[in-house]
Amino acid sequence: MTSLRRRIVSRAAEIFCAFSVLVALLPLAFILFYVIKEGIGAMNLAFFTQMPKPVGEAGGGMANAIVGTLILIGLAALFAVPVGVICGIHLSEYPKSKFSTMARFAADVLNGVPSIVIGIFAYGIAVLPVKRFSAIAGGIALGILMLPIVIRTTEELLRLVPAGLREGALALGASRSRAIFSVILPAALPGILTGILVALARVAGETAPLLFTSFNNRFWTTNLGQPIASLTVQVFTYAISPYEDWHRQAWAGAFLLVMMILALSMIARFAVRRLERMNRP
């Protein structure tokens, strides 16, 4: 007879594992519940259309911060997408070269660097020289954060493109660059797009690197050389303030942020699948 002890231990272990899933899902539900409850309650039209009011005055909104975040992730994409995709192309075309191994290694290293350290770097190269915080500096910081994700996704997806496609293109006389840009890249595009959207979702939620690059701005601006507001920094500023009304707005900002990230992830999943289906004959 299998000892009772062994059977009990096995059962207990199984129960613990099921229990851990619950333990993890609990905070998730808890957090989402609060964000939704407090966030929706604090949302109104003013939130989307108004600028922050001066300290102590109730009301106002985060219009500039919302636009600021969009501008910042746009800048980040401007930097990270061309660099990341082309780097990914190189890594997939020459996967075993010493240079590629080093570049891949560097991307891996970059992936693990805390975002605040990247912020310090962006401060050094984009804020110090001009002695001014700016949207561009923030965009650079976020772009560097996006880079490893875009590189890795691009490389993996290009590798997945069936060899027959490349051989066909080359057999028709296309040069390597022609083959890549006209045949292989388009085939991998839906997946690469997903990677980009996922990376955007990730950096949209970043706060630390923006604290001393794009800084913050109570006013409306679209001048990229000036400091700019962002949802994340605004939520942070409001959250640590002593004002009830600002706390309320912080929840609203957090809710919007979570919704944005969710939306980006969903677009990444579904709309891109649509693109994929279009691509196939």
Add this chain to the structure above:
Amino acid sequence: MRRGDDRWFRIGTGAFAALVLLVVAGIGFELTRQSLLSIEKFGFGFWKGRVWDPVSGDFGALPFIWGTLYSAILALLLSTPIALGIAVFISELSPRALRQPLAYLTELLAAIPSIVYGLWGIFVLVPIIRKLEVMLGAKPALGVGMLSAAVILAIMVVPLTSSVAREILKNVPSTQREAAYALGATRWEAIKVAIGFGRTGIIGAVMLGFGRALGETMAVTMVIGNNPQITASLFKPQYTMAAVIANEFTEAADELYLHALIEIGLLLFIITIAINLLSRLLVRKVTA
């Protein structure tokens, strides 16, 4: 003609890849350059100094190193069993239909931005911890402190560790478990065999979580109390490397102050790189 075109292609795309190398090297270089004043003034004493006094210009980073390591290790202790439990459940125990949804939900935890964790931390977690501390008779019962930081870090680290551990377990050949079952192993005993087979990778997964906890900034700074004291007490407010940089960077009035902060950033850079590299090595060994 095609040869030449290929050559340009290689160089052209290679230039972009070189940019990545440049950025990484640039970070190391820039961090060092911007902390020279502090390095020159304090030398190795910086890492042993317990005093952080911007007013008198005396900077010592030990409290932050302490806070960072303490909070990260506590977070590991809390998160690792849970993360492994989840990984085992999803890959070995759960009904097939539940696998995808459960995996997705755990990923969702990872998608929540740090600032949102921090917000929830300040307004929901800290009051709860404060009540707990009052019940335990702890002094001081502020709510903010090491315990809150450890809890929130643990929650944030779980999805990373568990998803990597899940990949590792997926790569363990089923013949290993079969061998165990055929010898009369119980379910848990067979799972232990699988974990044993992937133990290198699982250690790597745990280390990845550790690296993440070390660098986490916003959520921690909002609940840890931001007080540079070195204490083993779970209830006293403390300070981490990332948190002090985030809080004091824009307030640093003089260059030395700034350089001291950046030197802390340099240390953070080096530590997290080392841990991440080690963990990737371990993970790659088992998934290659």
Add this chain to the structure above:
Amino acid sequence: MKVTNPTKITVKDFNFYYGTAKVLHGITLDVPERQVTALIGPSGCGKSTFVRSINRMNDIIPDAHGEGTVLIDGKNVYGKETDVVELRRRVGMVFQKSNPFPKSIYDNVAYGLRINGTKNKRDLDETVEKSLTRAALWDEVKDRLHASAFALSGGQQQRLCIARALAIDPEILLMDEPASALDPIATTKIEELIYELKSNYTIVIVTHNMQQAARVSDRTAFFMLGKLVEYGDTKTIFMNPREKMTEDYVTGRFG
């Protein structure tokens, strides 16, 4: 005339399903004690599935289930009170590709003993040596018991797996194509081993190699498309089969 041994395993009207697909149809046969029974047939005919049903290894496959009677010493393996874990201790299994644990040679053999509660070092040492000897591996590894199992050759690893299975003192040994991944010399060693082992264990061996079945077994069962076509003394099956299908198969006309 050969004296038939008492029956160890009785199978009656056994069916097996993967989901809704029926892969074994009404299998009925008796496996005699302390003899070698070989299962032959073309790929996909169900012989592996059948053998794995004896120690209920198929239980770990979702949506798979068996119905019918499989008696070992008169007790139904698929009965409600069956302790599957204990069943698998009594019925050992060796797989097509050797699967030693990433541990030392010693720890591999000791694994089954340890999970069953044996802690005493002397007992472990003794049983490990006995099992490795029975598996004809002792002489080759006695000086490096604590080396990794992976340091052994393919053939040695398979004999290690056999030793590991023998260590927990099973009565029956199931072997699913144990030599198919091995070179001819290692194969011969395994076949010799099987011949020695049958005096102590009931052995059921699945093989796609007919010559091996003819060399090694006392009884042979021919499977085809999930059905048992013919079962009898090995000599009869190979020299004088009853069914035409059997004759076609053993003479190499197909499969």
